[in-house]
Amino acid sequence: xxxxxxxxxxxxxxxxxxxxxxxxxxxxxxxxxxxxxxxxxxxxxxxxxxxxxxxxxxxxxxxxxxxxxxxxxxxxxxxxxxxxxxxxxxxxxxxxxxxxxxxxxxxxxxxxxxxxxxxxxxxxxxxxxxxxxxxxxxxxxxxxxxxxxxxxxxxxxxxxxxxxxxxxxxxxxxxxxxxxxxxxxxxxxxxxxxxxxxxxxxxxxxxxxxxxxxxxxxxxxxxxxxxxxxxxxxxxxxxxxxxxxxxxxxxxxxxxxxxxxxxxxxxxxxxxxxxxxxxxxxxxxxxxxxxxxxxxxxxxxxxxxxxxxxxxxxxxxxxxxxxxxxxxxxxxxxxxxxxxxxxxxxxxxxxxxxxxxxxxxxxxxxxxxxxxxxxxxxxxxxxxxxxxxxxxxxxxxxxxxxxxxxxxxxxxxx
Numbered sequence: 001x002x003x004x005x006x007x008x009x010x011x012x013x014x015x016x017x018x019x020x021x022x023x024x025x026x027x028x029x030x031x032x033x034x035x036x037x038x039x040x041x042x043x044x045x046x047x048x049x050x051x052x053x054x055x056x057x058x059x060x061x062x063x064x065x066x067x068x069x070x071x072x073x074x075x076x077x078x079x080x081x082x083x084x085x086x087x088x089x090x091x092x093x094x095x096x097x098x099x100x101x102x103x104x105x106x107x108x109x110x111x112x113x114x115x116x117x118x119x120x121x122x123x124x125x126x127x128x129x130x131x132x133x134x135x136x137x138x139x140x141x142x143x144x145x146x147x148x149x150x151x152x153x154x155x156x157x158x159x160x161x162x163x164x165x166x167x168x169x170x171x172x173x174x175x176x177x178x179x180x181x182x183x184x185x186x187x188x189x190x191x192x193x194x195x196x197x198x199x200x201x202x203x204x205x206x207x208x209x210x211x212x213x214x215x216x217x218x219x220x221x222x223x224x225x226x227x228x229x230x231x232x233x234x235x236x237x238x239x240x241x242x243x244x245x246x247x248x249x250x251x252x253x254x255x256x257x258x259x260x261x262x263x264x265x266x267x268x269x270x271x272x273x274x275x276x277x278x279x280x281x282x283x284x285x286x287x288x289x290x291x292x293x294x295x296x297x298x299x300x301x302x303x304x305x306x307x308x309x310x311x312x313x314x315x316x317x318x319x320x321x322x323x324x325x326x327x328x329x330x331x332x333x334x335x336x337x338x339x340x341x342x343x344x345x346x347x348x349x350x351x352x353x354x355x356x357x358x359x360x361x362x363x364x365x366x367x368x369x370x371x372x373x374x375x376x377x378x379x380x381x382x383x384x385x386x387x388x389x390x391x392x393x394x395x396x397x398x399x400x401x402x403x404x405x406x407x408x409x410x411x412x413x414x
Contacts, residue, residue, distance in 0.1 A: 019125045020049060020056065026136070029127040033138030036125065042142045049128050049135045058124060058139055058178040059115075064159050065170050071118065071156050072148045089119075089187055090153045101158035106166055113159075115175035116152035117190065120145060121182040147178060150190050201237050202250035214269055217260065217284050218253040225288050227295055228252065230308030231316070243317040244308070251328035258335035259287055262343065265390075290338040290356065297360035300325070325364035329375050329388045333397050334359060337404070340412040351410055358404045370399055 023029045037044045048059045062070070078092035105111055124145070128137030149156055163169045181187050222228045232252055233245040247255070257264040260283050261272050295301040300319060303311050316326060324330030341347065341355045362368075366376050366384040374396040375387050405411055 019123045020135075020137070021125065021127045022135070023127060023129050026129050029129045029136075029138055033127040033140055036127070036140050040140070040142065042140045045139045045141055047126065047137050047139045049126055049137045050133060055179055055181075058126065058137075060139070060176045060178065061173050062176050063171065063173045064163060067116070067174055067176065068156065068160055068163075070145070070147050071116070072146050073153050073156065074148055075153060087184075089148050089150065089184070093153060093157065097154045098157045098161065101155055102161040105158060105162040105169065113155055113174055114152075115177055116155065117150040118147040118176055118178045119150045119181040119187055119190070120147055120178055121180070123180050124178065148187075150179070150181075150187055201235065202248070213272070213280060214253060214257055214260070217280060217287070218249065218256045220284055221256060221287060221291075222249070222252065224284075225291060226307055227291055227301070227304045231304070239316075239320075241317050243315040246304075246316055246326065247328055247331070251331075255328060255331045255335045256287065258332045259290065259338045259342075262336065262339040264332065286342045287338075290342060293353070293356045294334065294338070294360045297357045298325075300364070301360075322366060323364045324366060324371055324375055324386060327386050329386060329393055329396075330364060330371075332393055333375070333400055336393075336397050337400060337412070344412060347410070354408055355404065355410060355412070358407045359400075361407075362400060362403060370403060371396055374399060 021029075021032065023032065033044050036042070045060050045062075050057055050059075073093075074089035075093045076088040076091060081088060081092070105113075122145070125140045126137040127140070128135040130136055159169070159174075179190070181190065222232045222234075228246065231244070231246045232249055233239050233242070233247070234249040236248055237250075239245045239248055239251075246252075254264045257269055261268050263269075292305070295305050300323065303314055319326040325334060337359045338356075341352055341359075347355065363370060366386075372378075375392050376384050377387055378384055401412055
């Protein structure tokens with residue numbers, strides 16, 4: 001029994017994506033698909049068929065070589081099409097974004113790429129079978145079919161670039177969703193709708209992205225150092241007025257970068273992204289020693305050497321209002337000083353302990369003259385506001401350097 005579904009016509013004001021011929025068995029569907037392809041020179045692809053939003057969707061799994069062969073781009077030019085970008089299917093191609101994805105593909109063994117979304121201006125004939133909402137089918141795709149990329153143009157170009165340097169990627173595959181759509185406004189709307197997914201908050205990204213050496217080391221610190229365990233917000237963008245959390249995960253990652261690399265600037269972090277496992281273990285060990293010894297010598301931080309479950313009455317929000325070291329910019333300064341102690345000049349164990357004690361004993365209250373007119377500014381109403389700009393941090397760091405030199409007689413630099 002053969003049932004042809006007239007899905008190429010308009011339904012509820014929307015077009016469908018395929019001519020679907022529904023057959024009783026898989027054998028019937030397969031036979032008719034290959035018979036149809038033999039007379040037209042088309043290729044047959046396995047696919048799933050389903051309805052969504054009034055349109056028929058076809059989902060394929062294609063090897064990268066076919067993906068690149070079949071994909072068509074229609075991108076606006078960033079300079080020439082500033083006033084006519086809406087006439088093209090794709091936004092202007094951003095080469096930096098392409099390079100970032102290609103770098104990810106080249107450096108990550110167990111990478112993952114989201115599905116690509118293509119649109120076809122003409123229906124694709126599918127011989128399908130099954131009775132459920134999702135049907136299995138054989139799509140007969142003409143060799144001259146034009147499948148324009150609705151979502152994924154940067155990934156397409158990145159795959160193309162990465163394969164040139166890593167040819168074995170040709171054997172990998174990706175998922176492709178094909179929708180019939182010849183209305184340019186709707187194609188643009190499809191792209192815009194795809195972009196409405198809520199981005200991953202920086203704190204959650206820092207907690208989840210174990211492929212990044214800095215994120216991985218930061219996560220280990222939150223688990224292996226009692227100071228941070230249970231006191232780092234791994235979801236939110238800010239800790240706000242929450243009295244139970246020190247920093248967000250992203251804030252701690254920035255501070256960790258200052259300790260490990262001496263800077264949290266993007267270019268410095270990226271240049272140190274390929275740490276070997278043995279090196280990472282050593283970096284983690286040094287960070288744990290520094291932060292633990294800092295807390296041991298600082299009265300405000302010393303209570304954090306107890307588990308969070310035993311310090312329920314510790315109000316970290318109040319401490320943030322009183323001090324700079326319970327704000328991320330202050331902890332960046334501390335971490336940056338720690339970098340010089342552990343990764344700068346060679347110091348004896350005694351000198352290192354003396355230096356850490358001096359860092360811990362600096363006056364971190366907002367009233368301290370050390371931080372005035374750098375990371376602490378007084379507004380017209382007399383409120384002492386924390387400033388987080390990098391220039392202010394660098395200025396405060398240099399002030400702290402001079403103060404430690406004065407207290408210890410040990411120069412951290414030079």
